[in-house]
Amino acid sequence: MSEPLLEVTDLVKHFPVKRGILIDREVDQVRAVDGIGFTIARGETLGLVGESGSGKSTACRAVLQLTKPTSGSVRFEGREIAGLSRRGMRPLRREMQMIFQDPYASLNPRKRIGQIVGDPLKRQGVASGSKLRKRVHELLERVGLASEHYNRFPHEFSGGQRQRIGIARALALNPKLVIADEPVSALDVSIQAQIVNLLDDLQDELGLTYLFVAHDIGVVRHISDRIAVMNKGKIVEEGSADQVCEHPRDEYTKKLLAAVPIPDPREARERAGG
Amino acid sequence: MSAEPILSVNDLRVGFATEGGLLQAVDGVSFELQSGEVLAIVGESGSGKSVTAQTIMGLTRSKNSRIEGSVTLEGEELVEASDATLRRLRGDRIAMVFQDPMTSFNPVYRIGRQIAEAMRAHRGDVSKQAGRARAIELFEAVGIPEAERRIDDYPHEFSGGMRQRAMIAMALALEPEVLIADEPTTALDVTIQAQILRLLGNLNRERGLATILITHDLGVVAEVADRVLVMYAGKVVEEGTLDELFYDPQHPYTWGLMGSLTRLDRPRPKRLPQISGAPPSLLDLPQGCSFRPRCPHEFAECSRVPGLEARQDEAPGHRDRCWLSAEQKRAKREVEGRIGLEAPAP
Numbered sequence: 001m002s003e004p005l006l007e008v009t010d011l012v013k014h015f016p017v018k019r020g021i022l023i024d025r026e027v028d029q030v031r032a033v034d035g036i037g038f039t040i041a042r043g044e045t046l047g048l049v050g051e052s053g054s055g056k057s058t059a060c061r062a063v064l065q066l067t068k069p070t071s072g073s074v075r076f077e078g079r080e081i082a083g084l085s086r087r088g089m090r091p092l093r094r095e096m097q098m099i100f101q102d103p104y105a106s107l108n109p110r111k112r113i114g115q116i117v118g119d120p121l122k123r124q125g126v127a128s129g130s131k132l133r134k135r136v137h138e139l140l141e142r143v144g145l146a147s148e149h150y151n152r153f154p155h156e157f158s159g160g161q162r163q164r165i166g167i168a169r170a171l172a173l174n175p176k177l178v179i180a181d182e183p184v185s186a187l188d189v190s191i192q193a194q195i196v197n198l199l200d201d202l203q204d205e206l207g208l209t210y211l212f213v214a215h216d217i218g219v220v221r222h223i224s225d226r227i228a229v230m231n232k233g234k235i236v237e238e239g240s241a242d243q244v245c246e247h248p249r250d251e252y253t254k255k256l257l258a259a260v261p262i263p264d265p266r267e268a269r270e271r272a273g274g
Numbered sequence: 275m276s277a278e279p280i281l282s283v284n285d286l287r288v289g290f291a292t293e294g295g296l297l298q299a300v301d302g303v304s305f306e307l308q309s310g311e312v313l314a315i316v317g318e319s320g321s322g323k324s325v326t327a328q329t330i331m332g333l334t335r336s337k338n339s340r341i342e343g344s345v346t347l348e349g350e351e352l353v354e355a356s357d358a359t360l361r362r363l364r365g366d367r368i369a370m371v372f373q374d375p376m377t378s379f380n381p382v383y384r385i386g387r388q389i390a391e392a393m394r395a396h397r398g399d400v401s402k403q404a405g406r407a408r409a410i411e412l413f414e415a416v417g418i419p420e421a422e423r424r425i426d427d428y429p430h431e432f433s434g435g436m437r438q439r440a441m442i443a444m445a446l447a448l449e450p451e452v453l454i455a456d457e458p459t460t461a462l463d464v465t466i467q468a469q470i471l472r473l474l475g476n477l478n479r480e481r482g483l484a485t486i487l488i489t490h491d492l493g494v495v496a497e498v499a500d501r502v503l504v505m506y507a508g509k510v511v512e513e514g515t516l517d518e519l520f521y522d523p524q525h526p527y528t529w530g531l532m533g534s535l536t537r538l539d540r541p542r543p544k545r546l547p548q549i550s551g552a553p554p555s556l557l558d559l560p561q562g563c564s565f566r567p568r569c570p571h572e573f574a575e576c577s578r579v580p581g582l583e584a585r586q587d588e589a590p591g592h593r594d595r596c597w598l599s600a601e602q603k604r605a606k607r608e609v610e611g612r613i614g615l616e617a618p619a620p
Binding site: 051052158159160161188189190191192193194196197200215216217218219221222241242245255256257258259260261262263264265266267268272 | 318319434463464465467468471490491492493494495496497516517520521530531532534535536537538539542545546547548549550552553
């Protein structure tokens with residue numbers, strides 16, 4: 001097997017709990033991420049599923065060095081990035097991008113769409129002027145938006161369209177790894193499928209590697225090759241998507257799967273009766 | 275249905291004056307709720323499901339809203355009732371549970387006190403001790419452990435699931451006949467959601483509580499509802515019993531909703547069937563059927579608004595707003611494969 005794109009080993013992120021007025025004493029720690037490890041091969045999608053407070057979002061942030069891990073290793077293309085300074089991370093930011101949950105909060109309301117999507121290109125000094133504009137138009141079209149959206153503001157768009165804008169921005173620098181943290185959970189049902197399909201298509205075309213984080217195990221199973229289940233800061237089970245969903249081994253995974261409502265009244269009745 | 279409905283909504287229309295003109299959020303919604311029944315109202319944002327619920331509770335009254343039609347609670351008209359009458363009915367005979375229990379409690383008062391206060395507001399003769407005792411009883415009924423200790427907690431000391439239970443307890447304090455639950459589990463984790471749904475189901479069975487459940491989640495609907503309304507752009511586009519809706523859906527929008535679900539009990543499809551486009555702006559509705567621009571089966575007739583009608587003799591209560599005949603629908607639904615939830619061919 002070739003070298004994985006991302007290799008995370010024993011990643012730990014603890015937050016101190018402090019008490020005291022003049023002198024902060026550390027009285028306890030929240031073990032948000034408590035020693036997790038996983039690898040993602042190129043072109044693969046790893047789904048990270050868990051309930052609120054399981055540590056999945058903190059894990060994403062620690063992988064991207066948006067929060068400094070307490071300990072552990074994150075290797076991207078074989079290179080250790082845990083503990084790198086902001087400056088050290090800067091060139092790597094091109095390679096790893098993030099898509100956020102809330103399409104309403106993750107776009108600057110005072111900037112036009114063209115600026116928002118073009119901003120990473122400008123900041124990284126990749127393109128400017130007419131080349132930049134051309135690339136932004138290309139990106140907008142790629143994610144299913146129209147060229148005339150270039151000069152509009154975020155508030156003029158629906159939730160689904162805003163998520164497309166967020167995706168276009170994430171793709172601007174041709175990243176290798178995209179971390180998507182609950183990218184569809186704020187969207188309406190009929191729009192969720194559109195965004196999931198878009199992410200699928202983009203992966204096929206651009207050879208992207210995804211870390212797809214969500215609480216909805218149905219969506220995670222659809223998009224992922226492999227799934228890791230997180231609970232209380234730890235990965236309790238990992239395996240192929242179908243294996244985890246159809247033959248869960250861990251008790252917590254079983255409980256999680258059993259709680260997902262089945263949109264089929266007869267089966268629901270059977271389950272309630274049995 | 276023969277029994278007298280406990281709540282009936284007749285041609286309810288709710289409009290809001292906005293800068294862009296009159297926004298018709300609810301456009302002619304009618305339904306009846308029997309005692310002991312769970313009616314689910316399903317739709318996306320902007321479908322009018324929440325505005326319908328809020329209007330029943332009298333929460334959309336304001337200078338810039340226009341409410342027409344009728345809502346009667348056991349014969350008593352609510353749309354034209356005075357604010358004082360509504361205040362008397364709310365909580366007492368008809369109660370509501372909201373999506374976000376954090377914002378529904380006052381953060382600076384202990385939860386037990388807030389529940390007792392709701393009781394005293396309606397039944398002045400409830401003593402402090404009696405109110406407290408009743409609050410403990412209610413906490414136990416909704417499955418909050420250590421009820422006696424926890425009623426003295428503040429809202430922030432409760433987890434999301436416990437807070438939702440506390441809100442249900444408060445809604446039940448005066449033993450209402452009708453409970454309106456607006457996305458009661460949307461903000462909760464699935465394991466907690468399952469517990470809350472079980473609780474709502476038990477309350478409905480044991481107390482004969484008539485429930486309106488507003489949700490966007492068809493999985494939740496399948497678990498608890500008896501009857502379902504599907505709303506789109508302010509109108510009911512399909513209504514029927516739970517089984518009619520899931521096993522013989524008539525409206526292409528319902529097909530789309532069902533098709534786009536990710537289902538753990540089925541092999542995963544290569545691609546998720548999706549509804550294209552987005553719901554229309556209520557200020558700029560398409561002419562004719564509102565779903566027309568997104569509908570793959572659109573034809574000439576669709577430029578006129580279809581009525582909500584029963585189109586199959588054997589199912590008089592199963593009504594939909596689509597011009598296609600029942601036979602045409604059956605044929606088209608087959609083509610879409612996964613839709614209709616027939617068991618997959620072996």
